[in-house]
């Protein structure tokens with residue numbers, strides 16, 4: 274079997290628990306992400322999502338296990354893996370534009386100043402930031418604008434893999450919606466591989482090709498991989514009408530509400546640690562869906 | 575609203591200034607009592623004239639406060655005023671007259687604002703004269719002090735900022751050097767003076783050394799603290815952009831820690847300016863601190879106060895420069 278573009282292999286992370294022992298956050302987490310795929314990871318707070326992302330970014334070393342991207346082992350941070358941090362992490366002494374050129378200059382060191390600036394402005398425009406706004410400092414921007422700058426900075430660098438840690442966590446629902454759509458637009462244009470952490474089920478369904486579900490920690494693991502069988506382009510108001518929408522949503526709610534707890538704390542042997550693939554598609558009348566509950570079928574009818 | 579506030583505070587400042595000057599003026603006011611004039615009656619004048627004294631002389635002596643009985647004695651001598659003056663004045667002839675001036679000699683009493691004003695004007699209009707080793711314009715003396723401060727301070731910055739960077743970046747260095755910094759920092763800079771004079775010998779270099787040592791600590795500890803407390807997220811931004819150590823230091827850590835570093839520099843320059851005056855008082859020779867000491871010894875309080883005033887103004891300007899720098903590097907998160 275060919276290795277996927279990004280392959281996370283038997284990742285285990287232990288931290289000192291503060292009482293002399295060790296806290297195993299997750300154990301033998303294994304999954305893959307295909308090139309150009311948009312993957313969201315869902316799980317309860319504290320299950321280790323950010324920890325996994327830090328490992329993918331190369332900012333942290335796992336206790337055991339490894340990450341292979343594009344055939345090479347990940348060790349240390351790289352420009353090939355762009356990160357959008359949960360708290361934007363813009364440099365507050367630089368203007369929005371300079372924050373983006375900061376990244377572009379690091380990536381394309383031989384570019385001229387004007388070329389770098391033009392490129393940065395292009396990506397800022399893609400997230401709806403044009404004109405005077407780009408010369409403002411982050412402190413003079415709204416939360417949503419800062420997040421857009423952060424996204425523009427990451428996309429402008431054309432990383433092979435884009436890592437997003439709850440990028441919209443701090444935004445209100447309206448702004449969130451706008452930026453989600455902008456994110457989808459850029460992703461559509463650039464076809465980058467995206468790995469995103471979120472707390473929001475609807476957001477995950479809107480954006481992702483596939484959703485990874487994590488069980489609660491400690492000893493968390495990636496238990497399921499749910500395919501989002503809703504065709505693109507998607508849009509917030511229309512996807513809810515798609516027959517698969519509620520079926521998938523309910524499955525996710527069910528998992529996070531119940532299964533994640535039931536499966537928690539099981540020290541799996543490590544034999545079968547790849548997530549179970551779940552495909553819910555009500556449009557094909559497929560009979561093999563043991564996951565969908567009866568009332569979900571009613572939606573389909 | 576803001577303009578109104580500024581206007582009101584400016585008016586209040588001026589009021590305080592005038593009230594202060596007013597109180598100062600009146601508490602140091604000594605009426606310049608020239609000789610109190612005396613008036614003679616017609617008979618007295620006639621009596622003197624009958625003794626061959628000219629009307630002009632009578633008027634002059636009267637304006638000098640010479641009383642009638644003494645004037646009669648003078649008239650009895652039968653000498654003209656020129657002759658008396660040539661003989662050394664009436665006092666020399668054994669005739670007692672009231673003191674010419676009962677006001678104290680200038681400088682022996684606390685000077686009034688107007689005296690200070692005169693001295694200040696003289697200083698401002700001719701700051702760079704050289705009339706001898708002990709008599710130079712305050713501009714030149716100030717230049718000596720500033721030069722010492724600048725040399726000592728620059729040396730301190732050149733060492734403290736890179737070293738602070740190192741300490742801030744490395745927890746090992748931070749812990750290893752912390753006890754030394756904590757012990758050396760609270761030592762009064764002047765306590766180093768004897769050591770400096772003994773080891774260096776040269777008084778000039780010793781004052782520079784004292785400036786160096788007193789500017790060192792605030793810059794060192796602020797730089798270390800600023801660098802150590804740079805948000806980890808920003809360092810991670812640098813890491814994910816594959817910036818090298820040097821580039822990270824200059825493009826991320828330096829701007830992030832700059833407000834704290836500049837605060838340290840501002841504290842340092844303030845302390846250096848305080849210390850140079852004391853050091854020059856101790857060491858002597860040149861410099862504005864020495865001027866204060868010298869004028870005090872010469873009991874020229876008016877000139878001393880002008881020097882003190884100038885120390886304040888230069889200190890304020892130095893602080894303002896760093897204040898401006900501070901505003902330039904400050905950012906809001």
Ligand SMILES: Nc1ncnc2c1ncn2[C@@H]1O[C@H](COP(=O)(O)OP(=O)(O)OP(=O)(O)O)[C@@H](O)[C@H]1O
Pocket residue numbers: 288289298316317318319320321322323324325490
């Ligand atoms: N440096 C660390 N030292 C010790 N424990 C840590 C460290 N970093 C994370 N942990 C622990 O690991 C667990 C997972 O943390 P992580 O930040 O990955 O959670 P998360 O899934 O991202 O949660 P959230 O959704 O709230 O962001 C937590 O229990 C946390 O206490």
Ligand SMILES: [Mg+2]
Pocket residue numbers: 322323324
């Ligand atoms: Mg997290």
